[in-house]
Amino acid sequence: MKKPITLRGITWNHSRGYTPLVAAAQRYGELHPEVSVTWDKRTLQEFADAPLDQLVPQYDLLIIDHPWVGRAAAVGLVLPLDSYLSGGVLRDQARHSVGFSHASYQYDGHQWALAIDAATPVASYRKDLLDKHDAALPTVWDDVLSLAKAGKVAVPSIPIDLLMYFYTFCLVVGQEPFLSEEEVVGQVSGIEALELMRSLWCLIDQRFFEMNPIRVAECMTAEAGYWYCPFSYGYSNYARTGYAANVLAYTDVVGFGTSDNKMRTTLGGTGLAVSATSRHQQTALDFATWITSGVIQSTLYAEAGGQPGHRSAWENERVNLSCNHFFKDTLPALDRAYVRPRYNGYLSFQDRAGEPLQRYLRHGGDPTRVLTEINTIYRESRKRL
Template identity: 30%
Template structure:
């Protein structure tokens, strides 16, 4: 029987079910936490030297893969959208899809009325009620990418007409967005939506079941009826580091966390957001959350997967700064897109 250290993110959704499962199942896997931002500020190589199991997001794989063990043999069952595909790279699965999330629409229907379904309806609503974009931290680039998808073009980070349209839409909405929302990450935006009436709608924000049903979550906006809702998948996966010497007991525990039993009952009971498809379509799971899962299933099923190459996280951070400069009117869309293209080319040249 081994003793293991795990690292996850400091939020009930990322922490509570994992901690409780270790206690309930009597496995010596102690979970430590750090803020979401910590995963970007601390290299995965350093974390992999200190922890046996790490909860991470798929864009980190390019930098993390050489420090992880493949987990292909641990995966069983069907998971929502591209959750599994996002952790597959170079012929192997590098993390188990524990938690599924993507950008969806969040609405205070008492303030905004029925959630808008199309981007033109979002613009119309923004003229009558407080509509906020999620642009803090990496979310400026993620919002830009998702709008590009909705407009019919998966991001290439080149200065295309679609990219221009996406930034112009963001800029237009930002001119009317409540100013205090500019610096708020998704959790802070949702906290604000629950706490007061200063945000009626966020058209693209990572879904957190913890805020349902006070906040109504629906599919991300499309450009036209029936077209693809633009969204960039997030969520987290369980990765085993190369320093770990997993026992059969640890491997069985990780399999259990992704089982139908755990994903449909245990994980939702302890603030988690499951990734297994059967949980997303379960009547029992949805009835407690105002149909959070069924209401956003189409969006996550068609969500875009970010690149997983070395240097992507640094690119995402730098490109988000540029996107913010554009939507705040500090640089033109043309200059901003040229800068983003240069940053992207810099990764390819490394």
């Protein structure tokens, strides 16, 4: 009889991030009776903020955000998977990537995680309420502003989400952020992006400055006052009948100027990494390969409420039928999503730069000063390099 092995994993506290891992762990244990996989969870904010360094010694498997890979690579926190997994596995993951999800875990010539979950901000809406009030679904930015003036728009507006939207509006005005080592974005483009954002957020209910995407989805499915959300990291759970009191429908974000000129949002999702200090590395690698495979992602993982990182699940008709075609309807936004920087030090920027942005969007002020503060935080973050 083989010696029992226990793998410990850490993930984040939502049905999307926890339940499919537990379901997969149960089935993996049935297929491999000598292996037990247990999962701990932390809050979404802890997932964004808590230092990975403190978690690695405690866990074999880690669900991570792709901006962590610069830090992981710098200090050897997790295994470079290209040195352990077959070329066939990695080629399959690359070929079936949802947008740049797979590539987002590449840094310094290595693959530090496998994309197990994919997301980007997309639009969501209450179809029943739009139909009831004979209201049209927004297709361009001006439509969003009109609906916001009527008080019917909800949007997650805590600092980190606002920062992700700031990148979107930099792209809208024609400048990709982070191309310079001295500033996130140039002054003219940065101010224009800030003022465009302010045109919406000056109309938004103050309550949303305290809400992340999960809380906004809970609000929209429980209340009848908000019909539309222009940007929020998508959660297919809320598109599933029975998950909440009412179903959310999801679609691509609006165009700017014309409906064809779709905005680009900022890639999220998660990756599955293997701790460099694990005492059971091969077993952890086997589990990671199995759970991120197309067959498991398209069946057990998706059926348990997961939001797969494997493209075959997003294109699977059976999977789409279970969630009001969430995956097919939002896939175009994923395919063009912007990838955040991953340098060692970026996370210190991300942790701080949303604060001045939120103050400006909430209370107004001088956009030049806001941009100066954001760029100062950026330069400080690069001193770690």
